Amino acid sequence: MIVEKYENATAHLQELAAFYKNQLINDTVPFWFPRSFDKEFGGFLFMRDQDGRLIDTDKAVWIQGRATWLLSTLCNTIEYREEWHEGARLGYEFLKNKCFDKDGRMFFHVTREGDPIRKRRYFFSETFAVIAFAAYARLTGDQKVRREAVDLFEKCRQYAKGEIALPSKYYDTRPMRGIGVEMIMLNTAQQLRETLETTEYDDYILQLIDNIETYFVKPEIRCVMEQVAIDGSIVDTIDGRTLNPGHAIEGAWFILHEAKYRQNDPRLIELGCNMLDYMWDRGWDTVHGGIKYFLDVYGNPVQEYWHNMKFWWPQNETIIACLLAHVLTGENKYLEMHDRIKQYAYDNFHDKEHGEWFGYLNYDNTVSQTAKGNLFKGPFHLPRQEWYCYLLLKNHLVKV
Numbered sequence: 022m023i024v025e026k027y028e029n030a031t032a033h034l035q036e037l038a039a040f041y042k043n044q045l046i047n048d049t050v051p052f053w054f055p056r057s058f059d060k061e062f063g064g065f066l067f068m069r070d071q072d073g074r075l076i077d078t079d080k081a082v083w084i085q086g087r088a089t090w091l092l093s094t095l096c097n098t099i100e101y102r103e104e105w106h107e108g109a110r111l112g113y114e115f116l117k118n119k120c121f122d123k124d125g126r127m128f129f130h131v132t133r134e135g136d137p138i139r140k141r142r143y144f145f146s147e148t149f150a151v152i153a154f155a156a157y158a159r160l161t162g163d164q165k166v167r168r169e170a171v172d173l174f175e176k177c178r179q180y181a182k183g184e185i186a187l188p189s190k191y192y193d194t195r196p197m198r199g200i201g202v203e204m205i206m207l208n209t210a211q212q213l214r215e216t217l218e219t220t221e222y223d224d225y226i227l228q229l230i231d232n233i234e235t236y237f238v239k240p241e242i243r244c245v246m247e248q249v250a251i252d253g254s255i256v257d258t259i260d261g262r263t264l265n266p267g268h269a270i271e272g273a274w275f276i277l278h279e280a281k282y283r284q285n286d287p288r289l290i291e292l293g294c295n296m297l298d299y300m301w302d303r304g305w306d307t308v309h310g311g312i313k314y315f316l317d318v319y320g321n322p323v324q325e326y327w328h329n330m331k332f333w334w335p336q337n338e339t340i341i342a343c344l345l346a347h348v349l350t351g352e353n354k355y356l357e358m359h360d361r362i363k364q365y366a367y368d369n370f371h372d373k374e375h376g377e378w379f380g381y382l383n384y385d386n387t388v389s390q391t392a393k394g395n396l397f398k399g400p401f402h403l404p405r406q407e408w409y410c411y412l413l414l415k416n417h418l419v420k421v
Contacts, residue, residue, distance in 0.1 A: 027353045031421055037344075037363075038414035045407035046099070052377035052393070053400040054092070058108050062134050064115030065108070067394040072375050076392065078133035082120045084399035086149030089113050090212075091404055093156035097216075098412060106160065113157045113166070116150050125176065130396060142188045143202075144180040147173055148209040155216040167217060174213055178225075181206050197256060199248045200237045203229050204272045211278060230276055234292055237269075243299040244318055245269035259324045264316045266304025267335020273297040274342035277349060290349050297342050301358060304335070309385050310365040312339050330389065331382040333398065336366040337406035344410050348417050378403050 027033060056073055057065045064085050068077035089112030092105045119135025120127050127146035130139040154170035157163075179185040181202050191197075207229040210222040236253035237246045247265050250256050273296035280289035304312045312335040315328035343359035346352070369386045370378040372393075380398040381389040392398070 041411040071391040087401035089153035271338035334402040
C-alpha cells in the first residue's frame with residue numbers, strides 16, 4: 022500500500038514543498054505581521070485571539086527573540102522584504118535595550134514598554150536572543166551584533182555548565198538532569214554555527230548529542246526520557262517517569278539535522294530515527310490522531326491534568342522529524358508518518374478562516390481555547406516548521 026502510494030514520490034515532495042511555502046508566506050506570517058509590530062515602544066505585540074484581536078499588551082521575551090530570528094531568517098533565506106527587515110530591527114532593539122537585567126540575565130515577561138514583570142530560573146530567553154542576534158547580524162552585516170550573539174552564547178554555555186550559578190528550583194535531595202538544557206544548547210549552537218557560517222561549535226554539538234544518547238535514550242525500553250538521575254538511571258517517581266513525546270521528537274530532528282550537516286552520518290541517522298520511532302510509538306494517539314502531551318514511562322497515571330490534550334508545537338516538531346527522516350533514509354514509512362501527522366494537524370489546528378493555528382485542542386481535537394498568542398505561543402514553532410520543511414525539500418529536490 023505504501024509502495025503504491027509513493028511510486029511517484031518526487032511529485033509528492035514537490036507538492037509538499039509548494040504547500041509549505043504557500044502556508045508560510047500567505048497564511049502563517051501574514052497573521053502576525055505587520056499587525057504585531059509595536060512601532061511605539063519597539064518589539065512585538067503577540068497576545069492575540071483567533072481573529073488577530075489584541076487581548077493583552079505584555080511581552081514574552083523569548084518570543085520577542087524567536088520572532089526577531091524568524092523575520093531575519095526569512096530575509097536571509099527566502100526573500101528580502103523591507104517590511105520583514107523593519108520588524109527584525111524593532112525586535113532586535115527591544116531585546117537589546119529593554120530585556121536585559123542589571124546582572125546580565127534576561128527577563129522572561131515584561132510590559133509593553135519593557136518594564137520587568139518576571140525573570141525565570143532558566144536561560145531560555147538568552148538562547149533565543151542568541152539566534153535572533155545572529156540572524157539579525159547576518160541580515161545587516163553588523164559585526165557588533167555578531168559579537169553580541171557569540172558573547173551571549175558563551176554566557177549560556179557558562180549557565181549550562183554551572184559556571185554561572187542560577188537560582189535553583191529544587192533542593193539537592195533528589196538531584197536530576199533534564200534533557201531540555203542539552204536540547205536547547207544543541208539547537209542554539211546549530212543555528213549560531215550555520216547562520217554565522219563557522220565550524221567553531223562542531224565539537225561542542227557532538228558532545229551534547231553524546232550526552233543525550235548516554236543519559237536519556239533507553240533502547241532497552243524504546244524510550245527517550247525527559248528527566249533522569251545524575252547517572253542516567255530512571256527515577257521511579259511521578260516526575261521522574263513523566264515523558265513528553267513531542268519534546269523528545271524535537272530532539273530527534275535536531276540530531277537528524279546534524280546527521281545531514283555531517284554528510285548523512287549513519288550513526289546520527291540511526292540515533293535520530295530510533296528516538297523518533299520510540300516516541301511516535303508511545304505518543305501517537307491511535308484513536309483521535311496527533312501527538313499526546315504527557316505520558317508515564319511505565320503506563321501509570323501522570324500528574325499534569327492537561328496530559329491528554331494536543332498542543333500545537335509537538336505536531337510541528339513531529340512533522341519536521343518525519344520528513345527529515347524520510348529525506349535522509351529514503352524510507353517511505355517516514356513519509357507516510359509525515360503525511361499522517363501533517364493531514365491531522367492541518368485538519369484540526371489550522372484556522373481556515375483567519376489563518377495560523379489554534380494552540381490547544383482537547384483530546385478529541387475540539388478547540389480548547391481560541392487564543393493564537395500568549396506567553397508561550399507566538400510565531401515560532403509553526404513558521405519554523407513550514408520554513409524548514411520547504412527549504413529541506415527545495416534542496417533535496419535539486420539532487421534527485
